[in-house]
Amino acid sequence: MHDTLYPPRACNPETAGNPFRSSLLSTVKRPLLSTIRSNIRKRWQAWINRRIPVDDRRRFDRHSIFILPTxxxxxxxxxLVVMLLTGINYQNSLIYLLTFLLGALFVAxxxxxxxxxxxxxxxLLQPGEGFAGEPIPFRFVLQAPHDATAIELGEETGGAVTLxxxxHDRVEGTLQVASRERGxxxxxxxRVETRFPFGLLMAWSWLCPVTPALVYPKPVVPPRAPEGSVEAGDTEAVSVSQGQDQVELRPWREGDLSARIDWKRYSRNGEMAVADWQGEQGSPQWLDFDGFPGVDHELRLSYLAALVLDRERTGxxxxxxxxxxxxxxxxxxxxxxQCLRxxxxxxRSAPGEGVQ
Structure with missing residues (x-):
């Protein structure tokens, strides 16, 4: 009786309720769907790249403008379709009139x-510079032979500006682009788009800039002073105690750094003299990449960026x-x-470098 009421299920892998079969199908479908999506995306990107060449300047025409309803x-x-069907059903002239007026408005x-x-x-007028993790400004100028209203310029990470x-006029705007790493x-x-005048349709195109912006390493204060460094305030003490450095004065020559000019001597007698340091001790502060042994290269650059900003304040x-x-x-x-750049x-290689 028990077997009659509850017959055993057949162990057939072809049945729809088999968990092994469903898991196998799902395992096969996932890479297949991802492959199809990847191929579609690649074909779409290739088609867009053929129609939108890489350039810092772009004039939009009917060959590069896309439009769809919002x-x-x-x-x-x-x-409008519902109103048209209602007018046909009731044979009402006023509904016809309103439907066609609104349809003409949509076409206009x-x-x-x-x-x-x-x-x-x-x-693109000028790409900006900034530190990693901060928005980098890109300055643009917009020109039009007619009035262009509510033109939105944006990028994939979400930043946008409306101009x-x-x-026959021109207007400048700045777009903030998010940065993640140095280089x-x-x-x-x-993306350049507009929904003017009623927001019923969206026309858009793209600008693919050539000139890149520069992103400095994110400043990170080092936990300790770099090995082999000499603080600016300790220069004189080290020079006196060690006696290893000598400073020689020579006449100024074109191309000499302003930091090496003896300005006190110049203020006394008007003579331009340049100091030449001999040896490492007593010389101006050096920020050295090798002063942080055992530290990751990117972290060393972040340490150096913080030290550059600190030395700028010391004078x-x-x-x-x-x-x-x-x-x-x-x-x-x-x-x-110059040091931050x-x-x-x-x-780091500039985008497109080495491409024939």
């Missing part, structure tokens, strides 16, 4: 939205040493920027 536009179109909005981008010219320009930052594709001459690169001691904002680009 969510509000789809609802609006659905309501489509032309206006497309023309809002047509003929627009967008140019409007009068006919060169070049957004693969910047003392300092230099930078990286493997294969030496920046002589100097002062000033230009010197600081060197830290940003060390062992």
């Amino acid at each position: 969510a509000a536009g789809l609802v609006f179109g659905l309501l 909005a489509m032309h206006q939205t497309h023309n809002n981008l047509n003929g627009l010219e967008l140019t 409007s320009v009068s006919g 060169y930052l070049r957004p693969q594709r910047l 003392e001459p300092w230099g930078l040493r990286l493997p294969g690169i030496t920046i002589e001691p100097d002062l000033g904002n230009l010197h600081t920027r 060197t830290l940003a680009t060390w062992q």
Whole structure:
């Protein structure tokens, strides 16, 4: 009786309820679906790249502008269909009239939205610089032969700026692009879109810039002083106690660093003399990549970035040493920027470098 009421299930792998079969099918379907999605994405990207070349300047025309209804536009179109069916059902002339008027409005909005981008010219003026983890500014200029209203320029990580320009005029705007690591930052594709005038349709295109921005290493204060470094305040004491350094004065020559000029001597007698340091002790502060042995390379660069900012505030001459690169001691904002740019680009290749 028990066997009659509850017959045993057949151990057939072809049955739909078999857990082994369902897990096997799901295991096969997942890579298959991901492969299909990947192929579709690659084909789409290749098609876009053929239509949108890489350039810092882009003039949008009908060959590069795409347009589709927004969510509000789809609802609006659905309501038009319902109104049309209602008018046909009741043979009501007023419903016909309202439906056709709203349909004509939708068509007019489509032309206006497309023309809002047509003929627009967008140019990258200057990519910015900043530290890793901070937004990097990109300055753009927008020109149009007609009034262009509510043009939104954005990128994949979510940053966006909205610009409007009068006919035959130009307007500048700054887009903040998120950064993650040091080196060169070049957004693969910047989206330019508009939903003017009614938000029923969205016209868009892309700008693929060439010139990258520079991202400095994120400053991290080192837990200890770098090995072999000499603090600026201890220079004189080390020189006196050790007696290992000698400072020789010679006439100034074109190309000498301003940090080595003896300004006190110049203020006394007007003679331009340059100090030459002999030996390491007593010389201006050196920030050395090799001063942090056993530390990851990227973390060393972050330490050096923090020390660069710290030395800039002290007002003392300092230099930078990286493997294969030496920046002589100097002062000033230009010197600081040169060192930060060197830290940003060390062992980094610019986007597109080496491509024929």
